Amino acid sequence: MPRLHVDLALAPGLETPLPAGAARHVQVLRLQPGQAVTLFDGRGCDWPAEILRMGRSEVLVRVGEPQSVERELPVAVTLALGMPANDRMDWLVEKATELGAAAIEPLVCERSVLRLAGERADKRVAHWRGIAAAAAEQCGRARLPRIAAPRGFGEWLRERAAADGEARLVLSLADGTTALAQVLRTDPRALCLLSGPEGGLSPAEDAAARAAGWQPVTLGARVLRAETAPLAALAAAGVLAAGG
Structure with missing residues (x-):
C-alpha cells in the first residue's frame, strides 16, 4: 500500500x-x-x-x-556533524533517517567545505527535510528526525552545554579515545554523536569538545569518510541498544 x-x-x-x-x-x-x-x-x-x-x-x-507505530531506536541519537560537501549531505540525511536518527544538527567547522547561511541555508534545510520525509515513507518510520539549521561549531558547542541527560561522544582521531562499542554498553537513554567534516575536526575543535565534557571515541583503526563515520556510529548505537 x-x-x-x-x-x-x-x-x-x-x-x-x-x-x-x-x-x-x-x-x-x-x-x-x-x-x-x-x-x-x-x-x-x-x-x-x-x-x-x-x-x-x-x-x-x-x-x-x-x-x-513504534519503529524508533531504544536510544534517541542526535547526529551533530560537520556537513560534507555536494550531494554527500543529502545521502547522509537519507541514510540517517533510515537508520533511526532522532535529530540531525549540521555544523560549520574550521575544515568545512560546505558553508551555508541565510536564505541559502533555509532552502537547504527544507530540501533535507524533504529527503528525510521520503526516506521515512520508504522505511516505515512514523516519526521524522528533527533537522536543525546549520550553526557554527563554537556557537553550537556553547548552546549544547545546556542539554542534560545525554551521553556526549566525539568521534576523534586524536589520542585518548575509547572504543565506541565499550561506551555504548553503558546503555545510555539519549546520545549525541559529534563528527567532523572532510579532514575531521581541527585539533582546536577536538580539544574544545573534550574540555566541554565530550568523551572521545573511535570506530576502529580505519579512517572513515565524513559521511560514513556518523552513520557507522549510528548503526552501532542502534544494534547495541537493541541488544545486539
Whole structure:
C-alpha cells in the first residue's frame, strides 16, 4: 500500500485534498477512487485513508482511524556533524533517517567545505527535510528526525552545554579515545554523536569538545569518510541498544 508523508492536521473522518507532492505521487501510481493509501504526519501514527476523488491536480481522501507505530531506536541519537560537501549531505540525511536518527544538527567547522547561511541555508534545510520525509515513507518510520539549521561549531558547542541527560561522544582521531562499542554498553537513554567534516575536526575543535565534557571515541583503526563515520556510529548505537 502506498505510504505518503503529509504536513496536515489529520483526524478520523477528515475529508481533505492531499498536498501537491503527495497528490502527484498518487497520480503517478495511477491509483483510483476507492483504493487505499497510508498517510503519516511524522508524529508517530499511520493513518489509513481512502481515495474519494481524482482530479486533474487534486486528490481527495477520507482519513480513517490512526494506528500507533513504534519503529524508533531504544536510544534517541542526535547526529551533530560537520556537513560534507555536494550531494554527500543529502545521502547522509537519507541514510540517517533510515537508520533511526532522532535529530540531525549540521555544523560549520574550521575544515568545512560546505558553508551555508541565510536564505541559502533555509532552502537547504527544507530540501533535507524533504529527503528525510521520503526516506521515512520508504522505511516505515512514523516519526521524522528533527533537522536543525546549520550553526557554527563554537556557537553550537556553547548552546549544547545546556542539554542534560545525554551521553556526549566525539568521534576523534586524536589520542585518548575509547572504543565506541565499550561506551555504548553503558546503555545510555539519549546520545549525541559529534563528527567532523572532510579532514575531521581541527585539533582546536577536538580539544574544545573534550574540555566541554565530550568523551572521545573511535570506530576502529580505519579512517572513515565524513559521511560514513556518523552513520557507522549510528548503526552501532542502534544494534547495541537493541541488544545486539
